[in-house]
């Protein structure tokens with residue numbers, strides 16, 4: 193790993209250690225009871241002690257998140273392609289994509305749960321609805337943001353629609369797509385958690401959100417914190433994963449992924 | 454006027470854009486095979502507009518343009534030997550230099566072994582054969598422009614349209630590329646239409662300079678540059694060079710003055 197890479201890992205870790213240290217000190221020094229704010233040590237102990245429960249819940253949340261992310265990528269890219277094929281389609285349907293984006297998922301989640309039998313499927317649908325828009329918007333923008341000179345070059349060489357799409361539009365859109373993917377990965381997780389809060393009250397969910405709800409009823413604050421930590425870590429790992437994917441795909445050529453040295 | 458034998462024949466072509474801008478008043482221009490014609494004029498005088506119309510990228514609002522006797526858009530494939538070099542290098546950032554240069558051949562469906570050989574030849578012409586595996590961002594501005602020229606030469610065109618190709622480069626690089634371009638023009642018997650707003654570049658390169666003026670865009674004068682004068686560093690500092698430059702300068706000045714008077 194390069195010196196730059198080490199720094200990018202070490203600096204945030206240092207900040208995390210510092211914050212955890214201050215938290216531990218504050219809880220011990222002021223004798224804060226664990227049912228109000230548990231110390232990091234207690235949270236870690238809970239994580240280990242309750243791992244069979246929390247680990248299974250994490251797996252469920254992860255499954256929903258990834259399924260939702262895959263669905264939004266497939267659906268979002270397909271919709272973006274439809275949009276750039278014809279201005280008519282875009283004009284007719286884009287407002288509804290926006291509508292999808294601005295409708296709060298908590299408001300429609302109960303409906304989806306009633307309509308869809310399988311709880312997992314309804315969770316995935318909710319999370320997909322939350323994560324879809326950035327993929328549509330970014331990919332559409334990317335497919336349209338083609339260098340004018342290159343467009344002329346393709347035209348002068350009598351490129352077919354297909355050649356222009358594959359050799360010009362898609363590569364031009366990739367950086368935008370990956371930008372959208374990073375945002376969507378976070379949203380898919382948020383969508384999965386939020387939807388599960390709604391489904392969870394029905395008693396069918398076993399994901400992390402459900403664990404937080406249960407722990408809340410039982411005033412098991414350390415377990416609540418442990419589940420919260422898992423959700424946060426998942427978000428961070430997901431973001432880093434999408435970053436790595438983007439770097440792998442664009443690293444050799446795109447400005448955003450190349451370092452000046 | 455013998456437009457049948459011309460490589461490019463522009464007959465009273467004019468352009469008014471959709472928003473009502475009169476970019477170009479009717480222009481007539483014949484370019485013979487093997488000529489090096491430069492369009493010289495201030496920003497906004499319609500140089501790019503005219504060149505894009507010759508390339509078939511823009512349709513004239515009125516008038517006619519033909520390239521080798523055919524409409525630029527309908528050139529039969531065998532005869533389609535017209536290449537365009539843009540102001541920026543416009544390379545595909547995701548493709549290596551070799552793939553960028555091969556693009557026109559790929560689009561035309563030339564088979565891979567032949568295409569690769571022609572790419573190597575084209576890169577050699579511009580002195581970039583060592584950089585075929587580099588990405589565009591790893592090249593300097595001048596090298597990117599060379600790659601762009603290699604891409605335009607790979608189809609073995611006989612007509613080269615160049616829109617301020619060296620405008621963004623420093624003077625030393627620009628002068629060197631001018632020399633390389635002249636060598637290519639002579640050795641390959643090219644016909645070149647070259648856009649610039651540099652008087653010195655116009656004098657140095659051209660066999661004929663078409664002086665244009667803005668608001669509204671139009672052609673004001675054509676100046677022949679004696680083709681027998683060798684184009685070298687001595688020419689750049691000669692009195693003949695200064696004479697041509699003065700003449701073009703006066704022509705540009707007169708055109709803008711007459712507009713100012715008309716407006717006053």
Ligand SMILES: Nc1ncnc2c1ncn2[C@@H]1O[C@H](COP(=O)(O)OP(=O)(O)OP(=O)(O)O)[C@@H](O)[C@H]1O
Pocket residue numbers: 470471472474475476494495496497498499500501502503650670
């Ligand atoms: N697509 C367009 N729509 C409307 N007006 C345009 C368009 N392209 C160019 N124009 C206008 O037409 C005129 C001529 O433009 P053109 O680009 O041909 O000038 P130019 O001589 O190439 O200038 P420059 O040296 O700055 O490149 C300008 O006034 C410009 O604003």
Ligand SMILES: [Mg+2]
Pocket residue numbers: 500501502616
């Ligand atoms: Mg121009």
